[in-house]
Amino acid sequence: MPRIVFFLVLVTAGLQAVAGRIRVEHGAPIVEVVIHNWVLPDATRSDPMSRANLAVVEAFRQAYPTIIRERYTDRYRADPETFGEYDWDRIEVEPRKFTGIKVEGVESDLLAIAGGVAPDVMYLNFRKSDTYIRNGFLEPLDDYFQALPEEEINRRVHEKVWPVIRRNGPDGGTHIWAFPYGGLLGKGLLFRKDRFEEAGLAYPDANWTWTEFEHAVKTLTEPSKGLYGFRLARGKHESYQFMSFLWSAGAEFMVQNPETGEWSLEYDSPEAVSALDFYTRLVSEPWRDEQGELHRGYTYRDAGGAWMKWQRGEIAMTQGYLDEEMLNVINPELTGIAPFPKGPTGIRGTEINNRMLALFRDIPNPVVRDAAWEFMRFFGSEEAQRIRVDILVRSGLAAFIQPERLHQFGYGALASLSPPGWTEVFELAVESGIPEPYGPNSNIAYDQLTLPLQKTQGLALKGDLPEDGPMREALMQRILAESVQRATREMLGVTPPEQQRRQTWVSGVVIAGVALGYAVLIRIIVSVYAGAAREAGEVGRARNRVWVALLMLPALAGVTVWQVFPLLRGSMMAFQDYQILRESKWVGLDNFGEVLFDQAWWESVWTAIRYTLWVMAMTFLPPLLLAILLQETPFGRLFFRTIYYLPAVVSGLVMILMWKFFYQEDDVGLLNAVVTRIPAEGFLLTGILFASLAFLLFVRLRLMGMRVLQLVSLAAGFGFLWTGWKLAAAVWSQQEGFTVLATMNESVKWLSNPETAMFACVLPLAWAGMGPGSLVYLAALKGIDEASYEAADLDGAGFLDKILFIVVPRLKPLMLINFLGVFISAFFHAEGNVLAMTGGGAGTNVAGLYIFQQAYIYLRFGPATAMAWLLGAMLIGFTLWQMRMLVGLEFRTTGED
Numbered sequence: 001m002p003r004i005v006f007f008l009v010l011v012t013a014g015l016q017a018v019a020g021r022i023r024v025e026h027g028a029p030i031v032e033v034v035i036h037n038w039v040l041p042d043a044t045r046s047d048p049m050s051r052a053n054l055a056v057v058e059a060f061r062q063a064y065p066t067i068i069r070e071r072y073t074d075r076y077r078a079d080p081e082t083f084g085e086y087d088w089d090r091i092e093v094e095p096r097k098f099t100g101i102k103v104e105g106v107e108s109d110l111l112a113i114a115g116g117v118a119p120d121v122m123y124l125n126f127r128k129s130d131t132y133i134r135n136g137f138l139e140p141l142d143d144y145f146q147a148l149p150e151e152e153i154n155r156r157v158h159e160k161v162w163p164v165i166r167r168n169g170p171d172g173g174t175h176i177w178a179f180p181y182g183g184l185l186g187k188g189l190l191f192r193k194d195r196f197e198e199a200g201l202a203y204p205d206a207n208w209t210w211t212e213f214e215h216a217v218k219t220l221t222e223p224s225k226g227l228y229g230f231r232l233a234r235g236k237h238e239s240y241q242f243m244s245f246l247w248s249a250g251a252e253f254m255v256q257n258p259e260t261g262e263w264s265l266e267y268d269s270p271e272a273v274s275a276l277d278f279y280t281r282l283v284s285e286p287w288r289d290e291q292g293e294l295h296r297g298y299t300y301r302d303a304g305g306a307w308m309k310w311q312r313g314e315i316a317m318t319q320g321y322l323d324e325e326m327l328n329v330i331n332p333e334l335t336g337i338a339p340f341p342k343g344p345t346g347i348r349g350t351e352i353n354n355r356m357l358a359l360f361r362d363i364p365n366p367v368v369r370d371a372a373w374e375f376m377r378f379f380g381s382e383e384a385q386r387i388r389v390d391i392l393v394r395s396g397l398a399a400f401i402q403p404e405r406l407h408q409f410g411y412g413a414l415a416s417l418s419p420p421g422w423t424e425v426f427e428l429a430v431e432s433g434i435p436e437p438y439g440p441n442s443n444i445a446y447d448q449l450t451l452p453l454q455k456t457q458g459l460a461l462k463g464d465l466p467e468d469g470p471m472r473e474a475l476m477q478r479i480l481a482e483s484v485q486r487a488t489r490e491m492l493g494v495t496p497p498e499q500q501r502r503q504t505w506v507s508g509v510v511i512a513g514v515a516l517g518y519a520v521l522i523r524i525i526v527s528v529y530a531g532a533a534r535e536a537g538e539v540g541r542a543r544n545r546v547w548v549a550l551l552m553l554p555a556l557a558g559v560t561v562w563q564v565f566p567l568l569r570g571s572m573m574a575f576q577d578y579q580i581l582r583e584s585k586w587v588g589l590d591n592f593g594e595v596l597f598d599q600a601w602w603e604s605v606w607t608a609i610r611y612t613l614w615v616m617a618m619t620f621l622p623p624l625l626l627a628i629l630l631q632e633t634p635f636g637r638l639f640f641r642t643i644y645y646l647p648a649v650v651s652g653l654v655m656i657l658m659w660k661f662f663y664q665e666d667d668v669g670l671l672n673a674v675v676t677r678i679p680a681e682g683f684l685l686t687g688i689l690f691a692s693l694a695f696l697l698f699v700r701l702r703l704m705g706m707r708v709l710q711l712v713s714l715a716a717g718f719g720f721l722w723t724g725w726k727l728a729a730a731v732w733s734q735q736e737g738f739t740v741l742a743t744m745n746e747s748v749k750w751l752s753n754p755e756t757a758m759f760a761c762v763l764p765l766a767w768a769g770m771g772p773g774s775l776v777y778l779a780a781l782k783g784i785d786e787a788s789y790e791a792a793d794l795d796g797a798g799f800l801d802k803i804l805f806i807v808v809p810r811l812k813p814l815m816l817i818n819f820l821g822v823f824i825s826a827f828f829h830a831e832g833n834v835l836a837m838t839g840g841g842a843g844t845n846v847a848g849l850y851i852f853q854q855a856y857i858y859l860r861f862g863p864a865t866a867m868a869w870l871l872g873a874m875l876i877g878f879t880l881w882q883m884r885m886l887v888g889l890e891f892r893t894t895g896e897d
Helices: 002-012 048-071 073-078 108-115 126-134 142-146 150-156 193-199 210-219 239-248 270-284 306-311 366-379 382-394 403-408 412-417 422-432 442-462 470-492 497-535 542-573 590-596 599-619 622-632 637-649 652-662 670-675 680-704 707-733 754-781 786-794 799-810 812-828 830-837 847-856 861-873 876-888
Strands: 021-025 028-035 092-097 121-124 166-168 174-176 179-192 254-256 263-265 286-288 294-296 317-321 335-338 351-359
Touching (some): 048 073, 048 092, 048 366, 048 382, 121 126, 121 366, 126 351, 126 442, 150 179, 179 193, 179 366, 179 422, 193 210, 193 335, 210 270, 239 351, 239 442, 263 470, 270 442, 270 470, 351 366, 366 382, 382 403, 403 412, 403 422, 442 754, 590 861, 599 622, 599 812, 599 830, 652 754, 680 707, 680 799, 754 812, 754 830, 786 799, 799 812, 830 847, 847 861
Antiparallel strands (some): 121 351, 166 174, 179 351, 254 263
């Protein structure tokens, strides 16, 4: 908990951003402007689009002195106190690429803003626009827009974009907050012509419906060959591609009342149920192929390798924006373009969006601010478009340019090279397009809408989702209604007054209990260590206390600066509606009340406990058992020790990528290739074998009266039996009747099935940590003298008795320290591993990851800090036990009795 609070405070305590600046070289002022990394191209890339954008940036550098001379020089010279005294006739500009921390699921500029190093020119899309405006991150562009010609405004801003960029701000006034560039983006359906021709299917067209689309997806899916009909997403933003189905069914996600301006979430309608039903069938419907093997769903959903599978033609259809960047990476000879299919009511609805640029609010130097605005204006100008078209055409890529722009810049004769129907498809996409959600807190819209998708799919995988009829619809409607209720609270901040009062009262009681618990904890710690000091003799005497205090002073000062101060600062944040740039308001106990009644928070805590139990079971005792086996190996000890230690030298990133490849969820995945060949009897016998060992251990412990360990071994035995039987039953359930040596005919969804995802997250840790852990125990085993084993042999002790009554007592201090390390690492450091493996999906969203999401995705620092404190409060009992055990330990050198 202190680590989480410290991280929150450290990042949110940044000063005002000072990214851009003016430096002087040889008397010439050079204006540095920091541009978001999604906008400014990488100078090392050589693809045509990157070269085109680099040419646009260079053209801006060349044009900047003229722009300043024509538009700003008189004003700058008239007010040197504000703008500085520079040689404005020699001014230059240097656009600089922003670099910062990148975390999956988190906007990189949010972390930069929180850390005080935000770029001057920020990238903006519809979904995150409200969050940036409401939190005061953006500078109003009203004055700049007033100086623009009306023709330029009309060319750059589509009528569907105005509600997004012109709206109320934190001051209550209506302002313009962003400047679009690159033109409106509409979504279409991309398909592989070769796959359709091989299957004898007609190409998709404007009259396609869901029925024809579903038939094509099913026909084009052959998992045994690694072929899929359609690509969808997986993880916390899975609903990004579900939106097209939602809108095409005639449903809405978020609606604004035109009279009151209030927003409401409405994706629990009958039309939304229809979309959820269709989507769920696509991703989880059970079916059998020609060989009788069972599969679920017809889509490829793993992000890893998806692009290469599409390039190889293994994915037949996908969604994509219809712009030059998309056209730049497809082969029009192989890839066709079509509108998204119509829904059951004949409606077609897909997302429209627009890339936009905005100014960061706290650019300290007005000259830098003006330069940033001029970059925004030039980057999407007609001149910039001409430069891009010229370079793409000279690169032989006229076929990848919008026909409209080819005609506009004098290349109309090449328009025939563009993909057939491109213009018609784009016009249909814009006409039927619906703006990406841009209402309050829409940056978490996909996170919220993904929850009912995952819940429905989980029920389908378990067989708990009715196959058809009113019961299925009623269940889906209830799931959507619960999600709308939660999203209304998370996104719109709507909490009934009665519930708010109840939350405040309960939170007051809980805070009082936590404060009392901490007071008791401090009192016990003082008592325990005072007793230990008295037993220490000389150290505990009064005349030595001054020297002890002086020796501890540097350490205490460091702890105070780097731990105590952040914790105190964190305590303040827990009682505030904390804002990064605007003034934070005190909200009393509201944050704690909200957290205590947040079901998702308690689910994440339970998930963290489950994760910890899995880690303890798989990484605490197994290294000790491996060390004993390596110690008793009659030959090849060095070889086996080296083999088991090798995973420790693999970097964490490589390990994660490797295991995600192992977990590939189709028939060609490595683990699936192994598991699907194990007969049901193999799972059952393995469970019985491990259960027998556990019960044998139970008998030995019973003779010695070790009741706690007895219960643990007994529970483990029944757990092994239950797991073996469940796995075997799952295999038999896939058969039409009982079959001897039957194997799985359905691939395991390792990272998307809640029943396997947690195990899949922990298994790589056990694999990587087994070797290093065993080496530590091996070193300790060397300190046990052979005489102890010989005496045990004379007394008739067996192998298990030697482990229980010689090895374990001698290694007890080391095992206790290892237990504490494994527990702390599992409970407090789980978020990194889970984020990399599943992104928090499939029931693996642990408490630490949930806190991080609340802070840096939702920008709810107050509730996030309250969660961190509550998480720490839950461990008061464990801390007491830890302190007592550590104080009672006696450490000796190896070989000392």
